[in-house]
Amino acid sequence: MRFFDYFKERIIFILLNIIIFIVSSVILGALRVDTYAIIFIFILNLPASLIFYIYDYFNKREYYLNMIQSLKLLDKKYLISEIIKEPSFIEGRILYNVIKEVNKSMNDEISKVKRNADEYKEYIELWVHEVKTPIASCKLLIENNESEITKSIDEEIDKVENYIEQALFYARSNNLEKDYIIKEIYLRKCINSAIKRNANVLIEKQIKIELSNVDKIVLSDSKWIEFILHQIISNSIKYMDKRESAIKLYCEDKGENIVLHISDNGIGIDEKSIKRVFDKGYTGENGRLYSKSTGIGLYLCKKLCEKLGLWITLSSKKGEGTIVSITFPINRMMKF
């Protein structure tokens, strides 16, 4: 708020003031009032209105500057109404009340949306758990009636199971609340169970598994890590084209971090697609050419990693293979 702008806005009042003064001095002159008296009144009047304007200007300037400053510093701008003080002048107070009111109604709206999202997530969780029961029955029925047909049904059921799990973690990834528990977990245990979940396909396709240096303890949620690894491994399986195919999992100690690499020698990803592999719904050329791809798997991995405070990256060379790396920070508190 510049002084000039402030006065420009008030120019009419100032002009009016001057006109009134000229008119009144002419009338006073006609009434034969002493010229010195007129000048005296003028001198008395001028500083009074000047002082008023200057005081008003600085008062408002301080208030609004303060407000703009706080707004700049705020991470979440909508919280401004909680921070500003009630001003002493009337227009300010009106604006202040309006902002408060607007904010309140916005908060109501947000909490309504949040509640809906929570309810939806709860429903998805419930649904997933419900649907797992019939799947468990199917699996047992298959196990008890082994044949070529049931084996093939089993493969399909596995796919269904995978999609269901994706839905569950999708719902979890969008939720604002934490529903994971961070504790010390054995990376090898998570890796083992992720591999075992894919055992049938991996053995069928004769994909070699090599583990090295994976006996690490990291801080994370084992269920989430298992899901992430499962997604990455099933991607590797999907895009295998070589006869001597292999998936290698190994850890690298990098100062304050442990980096887990999952590397395959599959078809790889071309350079222009690499940047977008973690985008939602992005399937790329490979997705179109090879097998059905939803573009959800890696997107979810990224999102879950972000929630867990991990860092996931992907590097690849077309025709040679892909490496996905997950960085686990080591908390210094872990070392006693």
Place this chain on the structure above:
Amino acid sequence: MNKKIFIVEDEEKIRDELSNLLNRYGYETQYSLNFENIVDDILKENPHIILLDINLPQYDGYYICREIRKKSKVPIIVVTSRNNEVDELMSMNLGADDFVTKPYNTQILLARISSIMRRAYDNDEVEIFEYRDIKYNLSTSEIEFNEHKIELTKNESRILYTLIKNKGKIVSRNDLINALWQDDEFVDDNTLTVNINRLRRKAEEIGAEGYLQTKRGQGYILI
């Protein structure tokens, strides 16, 4: 005497199929259709192990788990479709011995059951499987033939165990690899061949010749 497993599960199909499956693997199964006095029913049966679902009518599994723990130390495996850390921690805190999520891999479930059985009841008896004149001791992973004994490696032992469990049936290479994978040994095709050959040589060393046969293109069979 067969080990008795008590299944606490309200879903009829799962209960029946699980029961069938466990029977096939040589366990005796027991269940209750009435959940009102489920805790007393379980304790009356005095099972060796309890498979406990969490979502149940009347009481939930956690309650049952806690009530059983007040009176008995019988091993409990919680079997549930709720798959998160909170449920797992809660089950463990209430005294469950293991936690398996639905839909379970049956091989994993069986492996957990037998490992808990071994841990809890190992003192009373050793697990010995007999196939014709071969005696296979699971706990020491030794085979015996005509008073001759030889020790097997972990992989060989697992292969023999799988073959004995499927006695008289051909077991495909992939199924054998899968069995090894369940023990966290992610072997490939070549390693399996090596292990099979070693197992066969060891069997021949103690005089058990011609037991382990190759069915070309199909797998292996114990004759």
